[in-house]
Amino acid sequence: MSRTMSIIWKVVIILAIVLLVLGIAASAVGYLTGASVDRMAEVRFGGWDSIETFLTMLRDSLAQLFNSYF
Amino acid sequence: MSLKDREAVVAQYAQMFEDANDDEEVIAQLGTPVQVAISLADSYIPSPMDDLPKDPGEVIQTEEEIEEAPQDTPGEDAPEEVLSIEDALSNPVTTEQAQNEVSELSTQDQEPVFKNTETVFAFEETDEESETLPVLSKRQYKSVLTTIYTIFAIIIGLPITIVLICIGIPFIVSGGAAVAFISWLFVFVVSGLSMVSDILLCAGVALAICAIGLVIFWFGLWLSIRLAKAFISGCVLRLGRKICVKKEAVE
Numbered sequence: 001m002s003r004t005m006s007i008i009w010k011v012v013i014i015l016a017i018v019l020l021v022l023g024i025a026a027s028a029v030g031y032l033t034g035a036s037v038d039r040m041a042e043v044r045f046g047g048w049d050s051i052e053t054f055l056t057m058l059r060d061s062l063a064q065l066f067n068s069y070f
Numbered sequence: 071m072s073l074k075d076r077e078a079v080v081a082q083y084a085q086m087f088e089d090a091n092d093d094e095e096v097i098a099q100l101g102t103p104v105q106v107a108i109s110l111a112d113s114y115i116p117s118p119m120d121d122l123p124k125d126p127g128e129v130i131q132t133e134e135e136i137e138e139a140p141q142d143t144p145g146e147d148a149p150e151e152v153l154s155i156e157d158a159l160s161n162p163v164t165t166e167q168a169q170n171e172v173s174e175l176s177t178q179d180q181e182p183v184f185k186n187t188e189t190v191f192a193f194e195e196t197d198e199e200s201e202t203l204p205v206l207s208k209r210q211y212k213s214v215l216t217t218i219y220t221i222f223a224i225i226i227g228l229p230i231t232i233v234l235i236c237i238g239i240p241f242i243v244s245g246g247a248a249v250a251f252i253s254w255l256f257v258f259v260v261s262g263l264s265m266v267s268d269i270l271l272c273a274g275v276a277l278a279i280c281a282i283g284l285v286i287f288w289f290g291l292w293l294s295i296r297l298a299k300a301f302i303s304g305c306v307l308r309l310g311r312k313i314c315v316k317k318e319a320v321e
Contacts, residue, residue: 005292012288019281027274035271044262 216314234297241290248283252276
């Protein structure tokens with residue numbers, strides 16, 4: 001049991017390191033080649049205002065859900 | 071060498087010195103004290119107590135001479151071939167022979183010592199083996215106590231186990247939620263993007279967050295399993311063995 005756990009731990013750690021390295025590398029390449037967060041927000045969400053509106057609605061919904069139960 | 075034999079040998083040597091005209095010649099013939107002692111020790115056979123030699127010259131006899139002498143003929147005169155001091159002096163022992171005989175004597179003396187120690191060790195080993203024999207024991211469950219303990223263990227132990235499992239649940243949920251949300255966000259964002267650089271940046275961030283979420287998820291799962299297992303095996307089962315099991319030695 002403990003041996004299986006240790007093996008899974010090793011696999012998880014190796015996988016996480018690989019994903020982290022790949023993610024950092026991809027982000028660095030994208031950033032260096034001219035990626036823009038504003039442009040992504042504008043293209044996909046219609047600008048930062050839309051995102052802020054979406055987040056406000058989400059917060060209100062969660063608060064209403066929380067108040068109804070507690 | 072018994073006292074009487076020693077006296078006989080000394081008397082023999084004294085007689086030699088009395089018979090000789092020059093003491094120096096006798097000393098030169100005898101050689102060193104070590105050589106004389108070795109030649110005496112080599113040819114010495116203890117004389118029986120009731121058959122002490124009257125003549126000091128008859129003290130020293132070789133083993134071969136005793137074996138060759140007829141023992142069942144008490145009336146006949148046995149051949150009185152004895153190894154006297156004169157015979158020993160006629161064949162003086164050299165230094166090399168003396169050293170060889172000393173080494174032989176020392177080895178002969180050591181052998182029984184080794185044998186004795188081996189015997190002692192053997193006895194000690196057998197004693198240790200007998201002491202370290204496994205004591206067989208038979209387990210007997212106290213049926214009434216086992217039933218009561220099982221009921222209480224389920225009633226008390228199950229909620230505690232669930233609580234311990236719940237300690238790891240926040241980590242599991244947060245890690246899984248992070249992976250799931252980032253995956254959805256990645257698909258949602260990337261599907262509407264056309265710039266490769268934007269896609270790379272978005273994918274890179276999603277992969278990094280997924281890696282962290284995966285570690286958090288597994289940590290929560292591992293924590294839950296570990297705590298539950300430690301509680302069940304370390305507390306519930308051990309206490310149950312102490313209370314419900316009775317050990318009886320089996321001969």
